[in-house]
Amino acid sequence: MDFNLxxxxxxxxxxxxxxxxxxVKPQAAEYSEAEELNWPAIRKMGPMGILGTHIPEEYGGxxxxxxxxxxxxxxxxxxxxxxALAIAAHTGLGTAPIAMFGTDAQKEQFLPRAASGxxxxxxxxxxxxxxxxxxxxxxxxxxPDGDEWVINGSKMWITxxxxxxxxxxxxxxNPEGGSHSMSMIIVPTDTPGLHIGAPEKKMGLGSCHSYxxxxxxxxxxxxxxxxxxxxxxxxxxxxxxxxxxSIGSLSVGIAQAAFEEAVRYAKERQTFGKPIAAxxxxxxxxxxAATEIHAARLMMYYAAWLKDxxxxxxxxxxxxxxxxxxMAERVTYAAxxxxxxxxYSREYPVERLYRDARLMTIGEGTSEVQRLVIxxxxxxxx
Numbered sequence: 001m002d003f004n005l006x007x008x009x010x011x012x013x014x015x016x017x018x019x020x021x022x023x024v025k026p027q028a029a030e031y032s033e034a035e036e037l038n039w040p041a042i043r044k045m046g047p048m049g050i051l052g053t054h055i056p057e058e059y060g061g062x063x064x065x066x067x068x069x070x071x072x073x074x075x076x077x078x079x080x081x082x083x084a085l086a087i088a089a090h091t092g093l094g095t096a097p098i099a100m101f102g103t104d105a106q107k108e109q110f111l112p113r114a115a116s117g118x119x120x121x122x123x124x125x126x127x128x129x130x131x132x133x134x135x136x137x138x139x140x141x142x143x144p145d146g147d148e149w150v151i152n153g154s155k156m157w158i159t160x161x162x163x164x165x166x167x168x169x170x171x172x173x174n175p176e177g178g179s180h181s182m183s184m185i186i187v188p189t190d191t192p193g194l195h196i197g198a199p200e201k202k203m204g205l206g207s208c209h210s211y212x213x214x215x216x217x218x219x220x221x222x223x224x225x226x227x228x229x230x231x232x233x234x235x236x237x238x239x240x241x242x243x244x245x246s247i248g249s250l251s252v253g254i255a256q257a258a259f260e261e262a263v264r265y266a267k268e269r270q271t272f273g274k275p276i277a278a279x280x281x282x283x284x285x286x287x288x289a290a291t292e293i294h295a296a297r298l299m300m301y302y303a304a305w306l307k308d309x310x311x312x313x314x315x316x317x318x319x320x321x322x323x324x325x326x327m328a329e330r331v332t333y334a335a336x337x338x339x340x341x342x343x344y345s346r347e348y349p350v351e352r353l354y355r356d357a358r359l360m361t362i363g364e365g366t367s368e369v370q371r372l373v374i375x376x377x378x379x380x381x382x
Contacts (some may be wrong), residue, residue, distance in 0.1 A: 046117020077253025082207030094122025142171035180238035182232035206357030
């Protein structure tokens with residue numbers, strides 16, 4: 001059992017870390033406060049391979065292993081969680097379904113531009129006003145009409161939608177319902193009838209946008225169907241399995257950044273004639289944070305390793321996502337406590353990190369849904 005990264009993975013980690021330290025982290029507060037994407041940095045991610053982690057090399061991607069993809073998201077989140085979420089949604093949700101289920105023609109049409117950094121981002125539309133975790137209740141319909149699909153319905157909380165070239169959309173293609181009633185369809189964002197609202201006002205993650213969508217007689221070619229008709233739910237669940245690794249890794253990055261800020265402040269801040277790092281109460285908080293971050297990182301690497309080995313990783317991914325996201329809340333909370341009143345001020349980054357971490361136990365399946373996934377895996381069929 002080898003817990004060391006390979007030489008290639010270490011080189012990748014160092015390259016991404018150095019890039020983030022230079023191009024992302026110094027501007028994180030500025031872009032988050034302005035509620036703007038860091039497009040200058042995103043453009044530079046294409047040539048580095050960060051935008052194409054889930055895309056095979058023959059279609060312009062970097063085709064890295066799952067552990068390297070997780071490392072990239074963790075390092076991005078260490079610099080700015082909003083930027084990391086935008087890229088995680090682009091790679092793991094927007095490009096991965098086409099890479100996994102698309103035809104050669106679909107891959108040629110959509111993936112090279114998505115990987116290059118020359119275009120915009122990619123998105124996946126699942127959630128609806130009346131269907132969040134309950135995907136079986138989606139109402140967005142796609143009906144065949146000659147050589148086209150006609151889509152009507154609405155989606156909400158769709159990351160990257162207004163910043164994307166295309167949106168992979170989960171639709172109901174069989175009105176009778178059931179697990180084979182849904183399909184994924186690729187919808188270019190310049191298609192008439194697709195209405196994208198203004199970015200939602202959120203608690204955190206200002207450098208990443210979420211949107212409400214309305215599909216009003218949106219017509220796309222029949223060949224934009226992703227994979228086989230009726231396989232949309234299966235495709236979605238497989239996509240979300242990988243997405244859990246991304247969000248768990250993103251949470252590790254947030255926690256790592258908050259931990260480093262807490263250690264730095266604890267060494268500098270003086271009380272009762274000595275640094276607060278000398279006080280046992282502070283030491284225990286830092287010790288707990290270091291331990292939990294280490295455990296969460298190992299859990300995410302393990303889930304990614306299972307994925308690379310072609311082994312089932314649904315349970316491991318759900319466990320890792322559950323633990324890592326809740327860990328990030330605990331660590332960012334502790335970081336603010338260590339900063340005291342200053343931790344509540346926007347002059348210090350831990351305040352932003354705390355707000356950013358709050359989404360992670362909700363997005364890509366809530367903690368409660370992760371517990372259901374884990375429980376069903378543990379208990380089996382009743």
